Amino acid sequence: MFLDSSNPSPDILEGQRILLEKRAELGITGQQRPLLDVRLPNAPKIDETKSHLPETAVSPPPAAGRDNARLTGAASQHEAAPFSVGYWQRENAINYLKLRQRQAGIVVKRKANETAVTNLRLPASVKTVVSQAHDPDQRTAVTHETAVRVFPSFAAAVLNNECRINDYIVDVAARLFLVLKTIDANEYDGRGWLSWSEAARLVADKNSPFYLYGRRQLKAILKRGEGAFWHRVNHRHETRIRLVSRARAAAAVGIDRLTGRETAVPLRSILGLIDERTGKTAVDGRARMANFRAAMLAVWHGGRQHEEQKKPISRRKIARVYNVSKYRQRSYAARAGIETRRNITPICSYKKEALTAVRLVDGIPAYKHFDRWGILGPRGAAYVARMLPNTYTPPSFVSQQKRNKTRKANKTLAGLGIMSGLGSGSDKRRVFHRHAKAAAAAAGRNPDRDAYAELTTRVSAGVWKNYQYRQEWQP
DNA sequence: AGGTTTGGAGAATTCTGCAC
């Protein structure tokens, strides 16, 4: 079942031999310490341009203490996070690996997507739209539970502080757009043709269930979204609002192609009425706005996962590509009740040489994993393993929709002639597959990428097998 | 021992929503 650690594979022995050779060449003996001057610079800070909305810090999430404390604590909680390893281990391992590679003069070819991570990929990666038009016969009264359909790409644009319209961050206007669009589609004729007085009655009247803010602010926000989400038109001595299509709204925020599944959230989430953590009603407009953005993060997570499959993604990547700082990610996840789960991939049974060889020869940031609860095998056994990014499970109020709306919207987007191709390249180093068969096939097709599939072991989740890298460990 | 990262707590800062 497991690799017999007293009998390492020829590859590992070979790795060990190369390592020893290199060390002998460099005169490295005995205990080694990291060299001070080769410490890796910190990851580039996200440039979170100041905005009308603070993008900084998070009041400490209310949830219990540190992960590890939680892990070592009550057994009742251990299924939520079955592994005692922390993110730092992976980072440590990466740094250590790089250091040793430099020491040993090993030049590692840079993978394509390790470059140019700081530049804005907004136009390609940002996407959203809401589905439109309803059968008039199926029109229903709008309630707080009415589904608002949002594309994950659009949700990402809402969260992205770099995404602007008329020089304003889009979130406020996008929220109004979603609300008006939903009410229009359900209660009116769905043509996106509202009078100013109607709109004001709906969202600017304190007695309205869809109240967002006063008339004065409504005017300001209409100005913000002018041309992108709607056009204000003078019609028979009255201002009317012509809502654009969801595809055009997506185009306006720089989306060239929608990705992921369209997702629905209840209107109350868009209004930000309820803090899903506590179930309490949010009264303050700021809290409601934060609840809305938390819902957008939930939409994004919900839409990117392929059906029940939850693919890992790192906070760092989310921060990088979508301009959502780690603080906001955690804060929003707590607000919206998004669950996070760690993932690992075991490589072989632990042996010191094996770990070194895996790190240095195979270039894998591996660490020593103690299987405290006997999830991978015997209790307390140690493995050479690698951390994978977290997976996120959106709350139950987020539901995936059928695909056809996305396709239709994409056709429209294509028709609008928006530049496409930015960021669409698949330069991934790691690909997470749904089925082992697909992972194995992909591993054969493309030797440059790691191909993972989640193992269906007696453990409910969190253990992935890499079909590219020859793993000794087997469930 | 000295070094790394993470998450948490509380301080500090930013910025909104609201009332006038």
Next chain:
DNA sequence: GTGCAGAATTCTCCAAACCT
């Protein structure tokens, strides 16, 4: 338009856990 309370966010520091 303006000022302000206070919510949201970031910053800073610390402990924990682990590595060499």
